[in-house]
Amino acid sequence: MKSNKVIIVFLSLISWIGFAQEQKMTNSEIVAFKQKVNAVAKKIQTLSSDFTQYKHMDFLSKDIETSGKMYFSAPNLLKWQYKNPYNYSILFKNNKIFIDDEGKKNTVDIGNSKIFGKINTLIVGSVSGNMFDEKEFTISFFKTKTNNITRLLPKDASLKKYIKQIELTFDSDDATVIQVKLIESSDDYTRIVLNNKKLNGKIEDSVFNN
Template sequence: MKIKIFTTLLFLCSIVAFSQEQKMSESEISSFKNAVNNTAKSTKTLTADFIQYKHLDFLEKDIETSGKMNFKAPGALQWEYLKPYKYSIVFKNNKIYINDAGKKSNIDNNKMFDKLNKLIVGSVNGNMFDDKEFTISYFKTRDFNITKLLPKDATLKKYIKQMELYFDKSGTVSQVKMIESSNDFTKIIFKNKAINAKIDDSVFNN
């Protein structure tokens, strides 16, 4: 009986160890980057449902919202929140367009929003391997390849401490985690992804 319990414990420990993050080797990093870049180049459109969790230390439960994401190369991106409220934001032509339940506004391009725009678009299409902008480290688990990005820009660092992108084995982004300087974070999980499906341009008319 004791042998069975011991064997079971060893098995469980091996599962936990296997699922933990491990650093990629240089050859693994090179292969991973090539695969992701090839996927990004061949991705003309991407649609997905998403669930977003906003973690704030002073709240007992994370704030959960959900909706749909649409991306069209080279840089048109729409986040449409459907539950528990309706709100959409579009990144297009170096501008940000907001529709808050029918109340519309936009933000012209400036340095800070340009960086955020590239950061968000890059987090969707996976094209974020910019050593000039980020200090990047690479990890792997059984299910994901993970990149962790530390911004180098002083202004951006005031808002974002670290970005984490979780790629499935096909090379597309499945999860995004943005950790703020306060250590609060936003986590987005993509579901029902569709690559290169037709998206009408009117989707990005916010």
Template sequence: MRIKIFTILFLALTKIVFSQEQKMSVTEIAEFKATIEKESKTINTIKTDFIQYKHLDFLSKDIETSGKMSFKTPNLLNWQYTKPYNYSIVFKSNKIFINDQGKKSIIDAGSSKIFEKINKMIVGSVSGNMFDDKEFAISYYKTKEFYIAKLSPKTKEISKYIQQIDLYFPINDVIVSLVKLNEPSGDFTKIVFKNKILNAKIDDSVFSN
């Protein structure tokens, strides 16, 4: 009897898990990509709040930070952390400008592949160019709430640091609402976007660090 009950519970649980995330069909993928590419061309700026969760296996609780993100076409991006500390990262002119509570530094994005790829994925997700990256194998899934693009690096150089990047697009929305960066160790960073505002005026000074 116990075996029978266990089998029923296992089958029920399996059905629930697999019904939550399903592979998209070839037709669905084509329609999804076409919609993203078409609608993203109408987006010039994005302003949004975000909450970032850093998961480390040796910690019982994820490290939580929050702030604001500003994007302006074609490739201006500002991550402004405000809690629990002030820290900003600006991607501009193929350089990364960091302001750590007044201590400033500059990194050449071309010499930092990880920063370059993360920036490219975020910018690409709103510019419609993310699907053309030759360095990532992309698989597509869907749930009742999201379309999900999972990007796996093809090069050993990137896969040493990033095992997979998951991009979550809400149904009937062309803007990513959640980004998950999965590391080979099992640790991950999850970024949730909230209160998005599209095509609001953003002065270039926002991207001065």
């Protein structure tokens, strides 16, 4: 009986610590946070970063881990260059998605698909931090000691079929995105962690070649 009480107290302590680490922002904090993020997003002309991606699927015992380099150029050029464990790139450009799978190339016309268009806007917005569209999302705001977190629930029925929730983690100092988590309707998710970010550095035009 005594051991059971110890376990209960221990679990309660864990819950309390978890709650203490993440708290809802007040209305005034939300206003200040959104203003800071929007101000930073408007100044971003280019952004490059290393990234590590974790793909979680319930039927796998371990997340699938890939890594590479991300490049963004305002207003909507975006490239994900996977380098490990394989060479693969996805380029968002001119309302199209260009895919290069180790030399095998394919193109998807975003203009022919409403859902692809929304996903493109979502991905570009998640990188630049410009995603506070109350018409498209129900948004909640949280804070920890080191980061700010926004959780976005899509309102569009067609988007909800693919994406249940988007979670963006911002560095509280420079108000840039350091982690993107896309939760699918099946509750599988993709988590992308950005490291070694460089703001407004020179990115060669050739990076965005098809």
